[in-house]
Amino acid sequence: MNFPxxxxxxLTGAGISAESGIQxxxxxxxLWENHxxxxxxxxxxxxxxxxLVQDFYNQRRKKLQDNAIQPNAAHEALGRLEAELEGKVTxxxxxxxxxxxxxxxHNVIHMHGELLKARCSESNQVIEHSEDIKTGELCxxxxxxxxxxxxxxxxxxxxxxxx
Numbered sequence: 001m002n003f004p005x006x007x008x009x010x011l012t013g014a015g016i017s018a019e020s021g022i023q024x025x026x027x028x029x030x031l032w033e034n035h036x037x038x039x040x041x042x043x044x045x046x047x048x049x050x051x052l053v054q055d056f057y058n059q060r061r062k063k064l065q066d067n068a069i070q071p072n073a074a075h076e077a078l079g080r081l082e083a084e085l086e087g088k089v090t091x092x093x094x095x096x097x098x099x100x101x102x103x104x105x106h107n108v109i110h111m112h113g114e115l116l117k118a119r120c121s122e123s124n125q126v127i128e129h130s131e132d133i134k135t136g137e138l139c140x141x142x143x144x145x146x147x148x149x150x151x152x153x154x155x156x157x158x159x160x161x162x163x
Contacts, residue, residue: 006087010078013094019072022064022097041154050135050147057150058132061115064097065130071103079104096152111159113152122146 014024039045040056063069071079082089082105091100091108096115100108113119118129120139123146127139138145153159 003085009090011092016074017095017097017099020099021069037155042156043154054133054135064115071099075099075103109161111162117151118148119151120146121149126151
């Protein structure tokens, strides 16, 4: 591809995945309509009611893995751009889905985490995790087995790779 730029950074948010059937958080029918942010998207909410938080993200994880959820033309165009550009394309996304990767992008930074991963509450070690996370499911990566949590940046936490 003959393009005047060697390196391109693309920032994406919820709009790119909405066309694929991923419900956004802030739309009129969005995910926050049925949940208080403080209850499902903060460390304090997780401490108060881990079952509610785990269930909220388990439902999102199941939806993402539904066969009806597929990368759309925008995801695929970014994947083609990365494949054809004689340089580097970096996608920085606020999205927690994997549609950029499924659309062909390899150099993706998920600044708000990834739904198909889990994190140890103690060590912050991240593992691939496509199944439900249950309260009481402990990580064995460190000396103190700790509760696994969704690998999601909650309100009050620093976005990943931004600090």
